[in-house]
Amino acid sequence: MPSFRFYHPIEVRYGDLDPQGHVNNAKFMTYLEQARIRYVQHLGLWRGGSFLEIGFILAQASITFRAPILFTQPVRVGARITHLGNKSVHMEYQIEDPSDDQVMATGSSVLVTYDYKLGETIPIPDNWRKVISEFEGLSK
């Protein structure tokens, strides 16, 4: 499995924990979401203005939980785009502890490019396709 070209660190918050004493399952989704948005910013595809300009909607998400995330752990999320369809983008994620390479979760999602002003899905813009393909080393 190729490693990730983009990682985003996450600070576990006390408010992320549940009665089992570790990070609540739904917060894993929050961690993936944060990594996804930072990835989009990192590639220059969203400038941080209106959230209606992000240009993606989430169509499907999956997470496999491998180990609990503890309050005291350093955490980072690897994120990458593995496939560009016509209107859909496939992402993969890995939540890991960089201090010992433990993998706490893997995930994937399907995003659809969306124009919030038109209120409809649109083909992936050419410049997005170019930027993403080059960053990830995908064939265009």
Add this chain to the structure above:
Amino acid sequence: MPSFRFYHPIEVRYGDLDPQGHVNNAKFMTYLEQARIRYVQHLGLWRGGSFLEIGFILAQASITFRAPILFTQPVRVGARITHLGNKSVHMEYQIEDPSDDQVMATGSSVLVTYDYKLGETIPIPDNWRKVISEFEGLSK
């Protein structure tokens, strides 16, 4: 202390709990917020369309924590407006278990009437003043 003319029930979610096994402190704020918005809807001051039409911003909030809220408890939040200033509205809250009248928290907040389109505070609209005063039995 007069009782409340408006109560909103809250279902405690597993996702509201923290490692102490009871509702996390920050979620008390979420409960008060939910009661506040339902109160505004109940009085017909917000029709449920754009959130930019709610017309209030929160300036100050305080909570006194009296007892933990447990997953298995029925919970309701009493909310009332106790004072109308020129641009400010004072609210009081009580989080309680209606099955045994236990009070888990009391709270208060100061809201300021705000026009999101103008981006500035505005005097309390006359019709708001009328509706609220009549509902709460306040002198206008």
Add this chain to the structure above:
Amino acid sequence: MPSFRFYHPIEVRYGDLDPQGHVNNAKFMTYLEQARIRYVQHLGLWRGGSFLEIGFILAQASITFRAPILFTQPVRVGARITHLGNKSVHMEYQIEDPSDDQVMATGSSVLVTYDYKLGETIPIPDNWRKVISEFEGLSK
């Protein structure tokens, strides 16, 4: 597709919403979690005491997002167990608006029976298998 024998109502909270004005994707997981725990309670498999007696851990979760959930919508989550393995339980979910039968999301998860005191996975207890099979009409 058979309908669900268990539904749990969810009140959308203002605190569940994100800048797109609808329920944040991670909160869908919170809604499924809440339905799952109420299902387990409904079948008498957890009595509401220590959370370490719930007896399940989440191994995998998937959600397909079909439509946004709005603040003003009534929402319920259908939950059912579709398969009992040796140590694993398959659940399916549907988040819907009962006022017009719109489906906002479908989901599935794999749970593993777990003994928090031993700190290890265990086969599904016989009485759980009996209760679940009878409730869902599964062959044992």
Add this chain to the structure above:
Amino acid sequence: MPSFRFYHPIEVRYGDLDPQGHVNNAKFMTYLEQARIRYVQHLGLWRGGSFLEIGFILAQASITFRAPILFTQPVRVGARITHLGNKSVHMEYQIEDPSDDQVMATGSSVLVTYDYKLGETIPIPDNWRKVISEFEGLSK
């Protein structure tokens, strides 16, 4: 006003935002909570094991909201203890943008020292009093 001897950085998450496009009010409480726990860790008063050893419960909290917190802002929370009573501890907080010294919120809370094993409040332990007084330059 003396400045803070302890600051904790917070990364604003997309999941912290609400329909107004800025950080939801209840998340301000989460930010203060996170700073408070890191403060307690920083002073060596909690070693990061069981959460039942934190030794504090929150009795009262207040926040004054001065400016919205945006997704793109760097954020830090200053936290300090300003008074040690017999069983109570007074804390003050400031949420600010270190890039331009803008203050987005100030807050305060009253904590009570609590023994989770006994299930009762206890006087502030002598070593806590010593460590805190020295760190903050309080008279003991």
